[in-house]
Amino acid sequence: MPEEFFAPISNQQTPPTYKFFDGKEWKDSTSGKTSDVISPIDASVVGKIQVVTTNEIDAVMEATYVTQRSWEATPLHQRVKIMHLAADWIRHFEEYLSSLLSREIGKTLEEAKSEIKRTADLTDYFADEVQSLRGETLDSDNFPGYDKGRIGIIERVAYGTVLAIAPFNYPVNLSASKIVSALLMGNSVVFKPPSQGAISGLHLARIFQKAGVPPGVIACVTGGGGEIGDYLVTHKRVDLITFTGSSDTGLAIAQKAGMIPLVFECGGNNPAVVMPDADMNLTAREIIKGAFSYAGQRCTAIKYVLGTKQTLEQLLGEVQKQMPEFVKMGDPRSPETKLVGPVISQDAATKIETAINDSIQAGATLVTGGKQNNSFIEPTILINVKPTMATVATEVFGPVVSFVAVSDMGQAVTIINESRFGLQASVFTKDEGAGIAFAKELNVGTVQINGSPQRGPDHFPFLGVKASGLGVQGVRYSLESMSRLRPIVLNKPQ
Ligand code: NAP
Numbered sequence: 001m002p003e004e005f006f007a008p009i010s011n012q013q014t015p016p017t018y019k020f021f022d023g024k025e026w027k028d029s030t031s032g033k034t035s036d037v038i039s040p041i042d043a044s045v046v047g048k049i050q051v052v053t054t055n056e057i058d059a060v061m062e063a064t065y066v067t068q069r070s071w072e073a074t075p076l077h078q079r080v081k082i083m084h085l086a087a088d089w090i091r092h093f094e095e096y097l098s099s100l101l102s103r104e105i106g107k108t109l110e111e112a113k114s115e116i117k118r119t120a121d122l123t124d125y126f127a128d129e130v131q132s133l134r135g136e137t138l139d140s141d142n143f144p145g146y147d148k149g150r151i152g153i154i155e156r157v158a159y160g161t162v163l164a165i166a167p168f169n170y171p172v173n174l175s176a177s178k179i180v181s182a183l184l185m186g187n188s189v190v191f192k193p194p195s196q197g198a199i200s201g202l203h204l205a206r207i208f209q210k211a212g213v214p215p216g217v218i219a220c221v222t223g224g225g226g227e228i229g230d231y232l233v234t235h236k237r238v239d240l241i242t243f244t245g246s247s248d249t250g251l252a253i254a255q256k257a258g259m260i261p262l263v264f265e266c267g268g269n270n271p272a273v274v275m276p277d278a279d280m281n282l283t284a285r286e287i288i289k290g291a292f293s294y295a296g297q298r299c300t301a302i303k304y305v306l307g308t309k310q311t312l313e314q315l316l317g318e319v320q321k322q323m324p325e326f327v328k329m330g331d332p333r334s335p336e337t338k339l340v341g342p343v344i345s346q347d348a349a350t351k352i353e354t355a356i357n358d359s360i361q362a363g364a365t366l367v368t369g370g371k372q373n374n375s376f377i378e379p380t381i382l383i384n385v386k387p388t389m390a391t392v393a394t395e396v397f398g399p400v401v402s403f404v405a406v407s408d409m410g411q412a413v414t415i416i417n418e419s420r421f422g423l424q425a426s427v428f429t430k431d432e433g434a435g436i437a438f439a440k441e442l443n444v445g446t447v448q449i450n451g452s453p454q455r456g457p458d459h460f461p462f463l464g465v466k467a468s469g470l471g472v473q474g475v476r477y478s479l480e481s482m483s484r485l486r487p488i489v490l491n492k493p494q
Pocket residue numbers: 165166167168169170174192193194195196223224225226228229230233244245246247249250252253265266267268298299300395397423464468469
């Protein structure tokens with residue numbers, strides 16, 4: 001792919017048509033079909049992406065299958081060097097990628113820059129960490145009945161071809177976290193970016209190619225998940241699927257994929273529990289950022305707040321006081337805009353508005369926001385919400401937070417543990433011991449004490465339970481997830 005791939009977006013008179021990457025060449029699909037990537041900001045066409053055919057998927061799978069072994073045999077220090085180079089290229093194109101990301105998925109420029117920078121740092125960190133990952137040897141005589149007649153040589157090896165499927169909300173960072181960990185462990189990768197975010201994803205694939213990933217080791221296929229998804233996830237050449245996306249899509253993939261390893265990060269519907277002794281100033285700030293960053297389109301966004309009626313009344317006053325400082329809806333490319341740009345599409349905005357109205361009809365009270373305008377949804381706060389209402393029972397992927405009053409903390413535990421989701425939860429209290437004790441009651445992946453849910457720091461383990469995921473991510477954990485153990489037992493008959 002020539003350098004005009006990174007041509008200034010503003011100079012493009014007509015929306016560019018992007019080719020897909022078969023691992024060796026950038027190609028137009030023989031389907032002759034493309035699909036438009038529409039900017040959520042102003043409904044303009046950012047570009048067109050190819051809709052690949054099943055024959056093209058077969059060819060890509062064959063290419064990645066054939067090259068995987070030689071890639072795994074490439075000395076680790078060379079793979080590490082390529083990943084450091086990729087990190088440098090990501091930094092080199094930071095401005096370009098940030099403005100592309102902002103236009104393609106409607107993230108504020110500040111948030112887009114932070115995603116790009118974090119991706120470069122993550123890539124470097126992966127490349128450093130992989131060097132301390134090693135196998136082991138085991139003696140046999142530890143176990144009763146065995147003498148020293150055997151030695152276990154336990155190696156860590158690649159699975160083969162990894163299918164990486166990423167969501168729209170972090171199309172660079174979450175794609176890279178899958179691709180880099182898989183490649184470093186010696187897998188080849190077939191990357192399917194989200195349709196909205198595919199242009200950013202294709203640029204990322206181009207960066208890995210530029211950094212020196214050999215031909216056939218990484219490919220990037222584009223097309224709607226509804227169109228090409230089933231064919232990809234059931235392909236016989238796929239040895240592991242790493243997927244991030246909604247719980248419903250994850251469940252559908254898991255049911256079709258059969259007996260291959262799955263590493264899934266799925267929906268979150270994260271609660272914040274506010275104890276009566278919480279620092280209301282800090283809690284309000286964390287709840288505002290947690291609920292409204294990237295217009296609430298983060299798996300780790302705070303979706304509902306649990307506390308006694310009195311605590312919630314106090315908190316609401318503080319939240320309303322602080323909102324103007326942190327939140328201003330607008331064009332995400334404008335420096336005036338704070339946290340809330342558009343949601344990913346007009347359809348998504350309509351669904352969010354419907355969920356808000358459903359909760360209101362069921363008895364919730366609207367405090368602020370609630371209105372849709374094209375792809376924009378006003379930052380919304382609802383009170384008097386019950387756990388069965390739409391804005392708590394389902395994951396509403398937008399800038400909406402529901403206040404749910406509980407009689408005591410025991411009821412908060414029940415609501416959280418009964419939820420279909422289990423990604424993260426926050427607990428706010430000045431008593432850290434009480435916070436830790438409460439955290440131990442919750443059936444979620446991670447509990448944050450006095451902070452909003454978040455994925456980082458990226459070397460911490462990150463996981464969801466129940467419908468929120470399978471397996472563990474986080475630098476070392478991702479590297480482990482992208483590799484399996486291969487024991488070889490050396491028998492030495494005495
Ligand atoms: P999504 O609609 O489930 O899509 C995710 C990815 O799956 C996209 O690449 C999509 O492709 C693809 N896909 C759709 N149908 C498929 C199928 N039948 N087979 C294979 N692939 C298919 O999710 P999203 O709207 O992009 O992302 C938002 C969701 O992701 C939220 O639920 C959020 O909580 C979750 N998320 C979770 C985490 C986490 O770490 N737990 C992180 C970020 C996001 P198309 O785009 O082409 O449809």
